[in-house]
Amino acid sequence: MQDPLVQIESNVRGYARLFPAVFNKAVGSIITDTEGNDFVDFLCGAGSLNYGHNNQHANAALLRYIQANGIQHSLDTVTTAKVEFLEAFERIILKPRALDYRVQFTGPTGTNAVEAAIKLARKQTQRSHIVAFTNAYHGHSLGALALTGNQFFHSQFYGSHNNVTHLPFDGYMDDYDTSLLLEKMLNDSSSGLPKPAAVILETIQGEGGVNVASDTWLRRIASLCKEHEIHLIVDDIQVGNGRSGKFFSFEHAGITPDIVCVSKSIGSGMPMSIVLIRPEIDAWKPGEHTGTFRGNNLAFVSARAVLEYWNDPSFEQQIEDRSQIVQQKLQAICLNHIDQSLSFRGRGMIWGLDMRCGDLASQTIQNAFKEGLLIEGAGASDQVLKVLPALTIETSVLQEGLRILESAVDAAIASRHYISSKTPTTAK
Numbered sequence: 001m002q003d004p005l006v007q008i009e010s011n012v013r014g015y016a017r018l019f020p021a022v023f024n025k026a027v028g029s030i031i032t033d034t035e036g037n038d039f040v041d042f043l044c045g046a047g048s049l050n051y052g053h054n055n056q057h058a059n060a061a062l063l064r065y066i067q068a069n070g071i072q073h074s075l076d077t078v079t080t081a082k083v084e085f086l087e088a089f090e091r092i093i094l095k096p097r098a099l100d101y102r103v104q105f106t107g108p109t110g111t112n113a114v115e116a117a118i119k120l121a122r123k124q125t126q127r128s129h130i131v132a133f134t135n136a137y138h139g140h141s142l143g144a145l146a147l148t149g150n151q152f153f154h155s156q157f158y159g160s161h162n163n164v165t166h167l168p169f170d171g172y173m174d175d176y177d178t179s180l181l182l183e184k185m186l187n188d189s190s191s192g193l194p195k196p197a198a199v200i201l202e203t204i205q206g207e208g209g210v211n212v213a214s215d216t217w218l219r220r221i222a223s224l225c226k227e228h229e230i231h232l233i234v235d236d237i238q239v240g241n242g243r244s245g246k247f248f249s250f251e252h253a254g255i256t257p258d259i260v261c262v263s264k265s266i267g268s269g270m271p272m273s274i275v276l277i278r279p280e281i282d283a284w285k286p287g288e289h290t291g292t293f294r295g296n297n298l299a300f301v302s303a304r305a306v307l308e309y310w311n312d313p314s315f316e317q318q319i320e321d322r323s324q325i326v327q328q329k330l331q332a333i334c335l336n337h338i339d340q341s342l343s344f345r346g347r348g349m350i351w352g353l354d355m356r357c358g359d360l361a362s363q364t365i366q367n368a369f370k371e372g373l374l375i376e377g378a379g380a381s382d383q384v385l386k387v388l389p390a391l392t393i394e395t396s397v398l399q400e401g402l403r404i405l406e407s408a409v410d411a412a413i414a415s416r417h418y419i420s421s422k423t424p425t426t427a428k
């Protein structure tokens, strides 16, 4: 289909090019275009739709709220929607996990939370340096961009690289434990690394290619931060909200970050970002970090509704059951193409199928789209297919999406064989 917005929307549009369709309806994990084509959604709004499109509980609460003329915009005044969200967040999420955090509402998107987190760490410690990691993705406003690894998003003219050092993430140097490098650099006054205000990390790098940090590595980083009085910021924007199988991704490692960034699925599709702050380091003066759209009341309402999933003791098991289905299929795909050395990795409901080649991944994405599946690439050259189904996806829909994925991979590899069999290997 011809992109109808080609004349009016900025050249910057991206997903519109990847998926040439006009979408107009979505329920759960099925999204439908204007021509009546259904697509299984493994894109999941890049992690914003963990509870599916138009989640019935969120929608019912929103409809009730709007019909009752509930407050929509309120800056950061107190509204019943905010009170009810915060009360439920504390009762359902924080207390059962013995977590003591204050909640800061920032502007509505993930990068706003990251900006607030690094500003707070800098202000509170009175240090300006931040350590981030290779392949990190923290957003595109200039502070967050400075932490983001991929050079594709950078330009020397943005001037945003100040006061950030990137060190190797877990697994970046094969079996070498990269926490040893951080340890050595922190302990060596001649390493060139200024004592940082914070270390920021994703426990599973989503955009960076589904790189899963081991629990041991995370614990080592957390204990180094503690030892050196450096704040540990976990960016749980993509892999929080249950994506890893637990509400917070750092629960697996048993660590307690000083600051946590949460966004994407927290509002069940409504824009919302929060920063969780250890109370002792909540050094903000009233109104010192502000913004017009903090505290979107519609997001409070939908967020409150979907928190109920976490009241169900079997919810984590349901995620795990779906996770097993994904793993089995990815394993089968890799075994079927053993000559291609494909591999897969992930946790919970975030999985990466590493195609080792951006072109092959891109061909697979196009094939999948034609067959009725939305999926995107991740990693330095978009070589990893990011399998991100909703946590609540029906198993039959999950299986159908995985079937399409398998078929799309098969076709992409078959066409590559065809092309290479037609291409002379040496120039005569």
Ligand SMILES: Cc1ncc(COP(=O)(O)O)c(C=O)c1O
Binding pocket: 046, 109, 110, 111, 112, 114, 137, 138, 139, 140, 202, 206, 207, 235, 236, 237, 238, 239, 263, 264
């Ligand atoms: C880990 C992480 N941090 C930050 C962001 C930025 O969030 P947003 O695009 O909502 O600004 C993203 C977005 O993908 C992300 O995955």
